[in-house]
Every structure is written in C-alpha cells, then in structure tokens.
Amino acid sequence: MINLADLRAKDLEEFRALCLKAFKRLGYSVWLSEKLNGKASASSILLKNDERSLVQCSQDKGLVDISLIKDFCQDLKKKGIESGFFITTGVVRLADRAYLSSEPVDFIDAKKLPLFLETIFGEDGLKKEVSRGFERREFPRIDLRGIGEDKILWQANTFYGTTSPIKGEIADISSGGIGFESLDEIPVSSLLKLELFLYGSRQAVKSVARLIWEKPRGDSLAHNFGLSFFLIGDKDKERISDFIKSQLPPEPLDFTKSSLESNGASPEFLLKLLVEKNIIGKMVSGLHDRKSREVRRMSEVDIKKAENSIKRFFKKVVLKKCKILDLYKTATGWEALAKKIDDWFEKRGYREVYEKTIYLVRLDDKFKVLSYSKVAGNYIPKSGDLIVSPPIGTDKIREIVKEVAKEISGGNGSNIDQDTLKKIAAEAVDELEKRRKGENLWKKEDEEVAIKESYMSPLRELKIERNFGRIGKVKRGKKDIESQVDSLRGVKKGKHR
Amino acid sequence: MKNAKPNRVKAKGLDVGTSFINCAENRGKRVNFRAIRNSFFDIENTNFTKRMLQRTGINYIKRDDRLYIIGDEALEFANIFNKEARRPLSGGAVSPREKEALPLVEVLIKSILGRANHKREPIAFSVPGEPIDAKLNLTYHKTVLSETLSRLGYAPKPINEGLAVIFSELNDKNFTGIGLSFGGGMVNVCMSFMAAPVFSFSISKSGDWIDDQAAMAVDETNSKVCAFKEANLDLSKTKGLSRMEKALSIYYRNLTEYVLRHLKKKFENTKEMPELKKPVDIVIAGGTSLPKGFLQLFNRMLKRVKLPHAVGKVKMAGEPINAVANGALISAIAEETKE
Secondary structure, eight states: OOOHHHHHHSOHHHHHHHHHHHHHHTTOEEEEEOOOTTOSEEEEEEEETTEEEEEEEEOOOSBOOHHHHHHHHHHHHHTTOSEEEEEESSBOOHHHHHHTTTSOEEEEOTTTHHHHHHHHHOHHHHHHHHHTOOOSOSSOEEEOTTTHHHHEEEEEEESSSOOSOOOEEEEEEETTEEEEEESSOOOTTOEEEEEEEETTOSSOEEEEEEEEEEEEOSSSSOEEEEEEEEEEOHHHHHHHHHHHHHHSOOOOOOOSHHHHHHTTTOHHHHHHHHHHTTHHHHHHTTOOSOOOHHHHHSOHHHHHHHHHHHHHHHHHHHHHHTTHHHHHHHHHOOHHHHHHHHHHHHHTTOOOOOTTOEEEEEEOTTOOEEEEEEEOTTOOOOTTOEEEOOOOOHHHHHHHHHHHHHHHHTSTTOOOOHHHHHHHHHHHHHHHHHHHTTOOOSOHHHHOOSOSOOOOOHHHHTOOEESOSSOSEEEEOOSOHHHHHHHHHHHHTTOOO | OOOOOOOOOOOEEEEEOSSEEEEEEEETTEEEEEEEEOOEEEEEOOHHHHHHHHHTTOOEEEETTEEEEETHHHHHHHHHTTOOOBOSSBTTBOOTTOTTHHHHHHHHHHHHHOSOSSTTEEEEEEEOOOBSSSOOOHHHHHHHHHHHHHHTTEEEEEEEHHHHHHHHHOGGGTTOEEEEEEOSSOEEEEEEETTEEEEEEEESOSHHHHHHHHHHHHTOOHHHHHHHHHHHOBTTOOSSOOHHHHHHHHHHHHHHHHHHHHHHHHHHHOSSOOOOOSOEEEEEESGGGOSBTHHHHHHHHHHHHOOSSOEEEEEEOSSTTTHHHHHHHHHHHHHHHHO
16 A cells, blocks of 8 residues: 555645546546645646536645635635545544535545555556656657747637737647747637647647646746647547657667677667668768769659669668778677678678769669779769769768767676777767757768769759749739720820820 | 721730739730739748648748748748748849849749740830939849740830839820839839830838838837738828827828929929920829828828929829739730831
8 A cells, every 4th residue: 555655755746646647547637727836735627527526635744624625615616616526645534524514525535545546546556656756747748849830830719809820839749738939918728729730640630729827938028838638539639649659759779788689789780770870861861962964864753763772772882881890899899799790791792982982883774783883083974974972981980980889888788998988988978069069070071972063954953843833813904905005006106195 | 997906916014013923914805913922931841841831722932941932821821930921022123132032033923924825925024213212233133034034935025113004094194194103112103205204213112111110110010010001001090090000101101202202303303304284193003002091191292292393183093003014014015016
C-alpha cells in the first residue's frame, strides 16, 4: 500500500495532477482547473455524461479543518454544481461527515485515498507514478517556437464579435491541444473554432477548442495561451497523434560497446549510426543541380535519376576512401571489430576514391554507374561526359571519426584510455559550441561537388514553377471600345468635333 | 457613303501599378478586364506548404527554396502570420535593386496576359510620368517591361499613365483635358491637347503614403489602415470621426493639395502651352480616389489652389480602377489601325 507521506511530499500541483489522472481513468474529463497561486488547496471542474462535478485536492496532515469543507460546499452551491469530491491526505472527522451528510460531497480522505488510487492505477502502477514524479502533462508536447510556421498553419476564430482570425504564433502542440502566443485579448474559457494544417497531412484538422489558460509574457506585450481540444473527431485526433509521433526524435541508438558487440557490430549498424548522425547525408549532398553540357540535354526526370545513381554510387566509394575503419580502430582500439567491418566492405568490392579529385562518370541506359575514372582538373568535358567529384575532404573524415568515437566513448563499456577520451571530449565540446553559434562545420568546397561546369542557359533559369495558368478576376467593361477608338483615330487624323 | 470599318484588331492594354496589375482586352465592342493585386508573400518551400497551397487552390510561384503566394491571398497570408505582404514594384516602377521581385513581376504579367493571340499582337503598357519629387529609373522600368512583353510575343508600346486616363474618359472632349491617376504608389498627371500630351509628371506619394502616415499617427499597421480605407472611408463625413478617419482625411487633404500645387506650377512653367479656348476638364482615376467624398474634397482643394487656367468639369472615371488599362487598350488598337 502506498505511503501517505509520499503523497504529502509532492507539491500540490503534482498531487492534483495525479488525482485528476485517476478521475480521467474513471471517464471524467477535466473542464476547468483553478490556478494554484500559492493556495493550500485547488479545485477543478470535471465533466462526465454532461454532468459537472467539483473536485478539490488538498494536502493536509492530521484532522481536516471543517471550515475548509464548509467553504468547499459553499463553492459547490455558488457554482451550481450538483456533486463534489473532497480529496485530502488528512482525515475528515466522523462527526463532521455526519454534520455534512446532507451535502452532495464524497470524501476521499487519508483512510480511503490509497485504496482509491491503487484501485485505479494498480499497486505497481501507483508506485511507478509516485516514484517517477507525477506526469503533469497528459500528452507529449512538441515545442514549435520559431519553427511553427513551417510545421503547422493554423487559424482560430472566436464564436463572437469580429470574424477576423486570432493573430499569433503557434508555440507547441500535443494531443490535448495547442499553445500559442498572441497580442489579442481572449477571455479564458472562450470556445474557438480551430483549424490546423499539419505537415504531411492531406486534410485540415477541425475542432472546437477551449481556451484553458492565459499567462502574460514577461519579455513582450504578447500573452501565452493554451487551447484544449474540446470537440474533435477521432480521425482528427489520430492525425494529430501521427503528426506528433513524426516530430518526436527517434529512439536513440545504444552505442555502448556491449550493444555494438551484441549487434554483431555490423557495418549496417555503423552505417545506421552515420546516417543518423547525418554524416552520410552531408557527404552526398554535394551533388547540386549545376548541370554539365550532357546533363543539359537530358530531361529533368533523367537528371534526377542520374544524380541519385551517382549519389548512391559515391556514397559507397566515399565510405571506403574515408578509411573510417582504420581511424575507428585507432580511436577505439577495437581491432577485431574494425577488421570485421573492413572485410565487409572489401567483400562487396568497394573501391577507393581520392578526395578533391575530379571523376569522369559514365552511366548505362538505366542510369547505373558503369565506370568512373580520374581526370585532370583542367579536363574539358565532351559530349556524354558527366564530371563529378565526391564531396569529401580531410576535414570531413576527421569529423566522421570524431562523431563515431564520441558516440562510442559516451557508452558505459568504453575502453578508450583517459587521454583519448579527454581529447575527444574537448573536441566535442568545441564542436558543440560552434554548432550553438551556428557555424557551419562543413567547408563550402567540400559540399560543392558535382558537376564541374555550368552550361545552363539564362532562359532556363527563368523558368519558374507555378501552380496556375491564366489568373485575374475577369470583369466586363461597360463602354463601347470601338466608338472610343474611332474618336481617337479621328482626333489624331485631325477630324475633331 | 460610310467607309467600311476596319477588321477588328486584337490588342491588349496593361496597367502595371504598384498595387494592382490590370489587363484590358477587347472582346467585340466590349472590354474584359483582368486584375490581380500586385503583392506577394513568401513562405518556405516544404512539401507541406506546397501541398496545402495546391489543395486550397492558392496561386503560388516557386523560386529556389521559397514559395511566393501572389495576389489577394498574399494579404490574407500576411494577416495570418501577422506580417506585411511585399510589393514587387517600389514607388511605381520596377526597381533594379529588387532582383528577387523582378521574376515575380514577369510571371505575374505573363499569367495575367496569357499568350499573344497572334504574333506581335499590339499591347500598350502604362509607364509613370517623370517623377518630380523622387529619383526613379524609368528607362529600366520601361525596358524590363518591354522585353518581357516582347518575349511573350507581343509588340509593346509604352503609354503615359495620365494620358491613358484621358484616352479612356475624355473622348467627348476630343481627348483634351487633364488626367489624374491616383494609384497605390504614385499620382500620375497628364495634360493633353487633342490626344497629344502637353506635359506630364508623377508624384511619388499616393495611397501607400497615406496609409504609412495614418498608420504612424494612430499606431496601427499599414494593412489595417489600408483595409479600413478600402472598406469604410467616407471623406465627406465631417462629424463624429474616429481617430483613423481623422488621420486619413488629413493626409488625403494634404496629398490632394500637394498634387494640385505641383499641377499649378507645371501650368505656369510650361513654355509651349497650346491656346486653350475652353475651360479644361479634369478626370480622376485610380484606386486611391475610390473613397466616398474624394471628388468633393478635390473640388474644395481646387478652389483653394486656383489653377492658372479655367477648369471645366471635374469628374471621376467611369471605372476608376480600370481606366488606365482601358486607355492603354484604346491606344494600342488605334495605333495598330493607323499602321
């Protein structure tokens, strides 16, 4: 059985969150929660089957003062609510209960509370809830500050007064609602028509939402607002959950030595690591859309296919050239593992390419790379040539090794000596600092790869994509144009009236 | 015997204004006008935004990594994001410095005009008069538009914006009079005698300037002031004015007086003025002249300024928004017929 002292040790907000969670499991929804503002107790209005109930949570020790209960009963009458739950960690006297027996209040006090919670959460579940701290937020929340516009377009209108939408920036979203910042004045409890266009979704999510809280921002005149979905369809709920899932970071890979070894420390695993760290992506991102003479003659679709094929091909050869594994071996000392991975590449016939070298690539009719050969820097491309250079430099190799080594050294089973660790850590901190400052760690010349010369015609560059043909609202004029033209012609010929 | 009428000429008139691009084309005896708000709003090009725009049928242009929403929707989006929509034209002309905007103007023009009906279809496009209070590279503006239209298969000819208003509205006065076009970025003025321009000039203050000044005075955004001006402003109202109405009235008066004072100066300084036996009529066009009571305000100011020549009738164009495009069309057809 749960110890009451544990419940009293939590702050009131956490305690209330746990109680409300219990009620939600019983099918209630939370309609309105009173702000705590340093009070000793806090009430919330619950809703079930269109009936309202008032619940008050307080953390008391010993006997509960009857005046608190009387206040609660008065509050109940004032708000016109039919029933109430008085939850306390203290004890309500039997005499007080008898005195208040005519009131529509259920008392859940120290004697009943542990059993009440355990019945709902189960013994282990309750222990878990208490030990990990009560989750105040029911739904995971995605912070969208600064990037909201790229992820969600939203519109909210009040049901009253002006028809213009509320102006503001979305700050976060969860399955339960959204947070936003606005200069508009919107009263708490207002119902709003809310439309959300979520990234990747085909339809707008439409709901009626209720403004549940409002807080002034210290640094500007804007206020922060919280909207809770009030009426929302199941499909729309699903769309929001899918969107949130898609925005949550993936489960981190386990890079500990034991995990690597238990995974067979396969090259695939290492590749996954590199891809996840966005290293592979960066290496092949250099194939820009500058086109060689030959490419210029190809259709857009073919160019795309050729580029993808070259990217795939060089992803492999670049990996080999990077000699990740040699450096990996040096950094970690895991010779056996390095050899295993090296063998994997060799068996698959990966060849070396040299950084900062220009290659002449030939493709077959299915855009598969047939051959590639080194050419001189001043090579002039002929018809049929695709001139590329793999986007790789020494700096990038160092970067890759650093990333891999950093990940592994962060694991519990690392056997890297202390000096190496310190060196890696210092570099990692340095790099993090640079990232924080927004410095691009990748040198421009490393990313500029591709295709050496541009034969793009200026007209082609002006070909701008648009999603419309002829535009403009058509209005029919009232005047007779022919008589006006005749007059002008007449005046110009000197036949004026 | 009456001369046989020449075959109907297919032609177009184009009014490239700071606020709107308007195209006029003849369909038999009548004219069809197509207009689009000359504004854009750029958002990042992501699959989501692109798909969202496609689904909702909003016109956009994709360039590099940005999507440019164009027309009225640009203003709506600007409102959603609480930002200002951008204008491809600054102060009435294509600016050599606005490299980002130039391709957009090209696409907008291309899309509003459509393809030429036949090779070298005549088109007249409006150009502002020489500005008297600002530096404006009109040659660049003219060349860019000319080249764009030529590329689309048209035979372009420029026409002064004020003169276009006269062509559109003063045919009963043998195209003699003064045409004023109160646009978004500029006011264009032209005095014409028998369809030949006597003088023309432009002023770099107009609707946008009024919005700016009034917005500053009442501490509101330009877009809000503009929306109010377009929907509710009544310049004939004298009592019970709100702060915004008061501010707008002041700047409307200020602008009208400023224009008329320059017109007076031009009258006085023009050496080769034709001998005008009758009072000259004045015709007013352009979106900034749309608020109720503008004509009365103009007349009041006219009395105060007193032009050196007698003024006959002062009237509003039949369709103030379309007058310039209509005049340009008339010019294009007449020129073609003459040739």
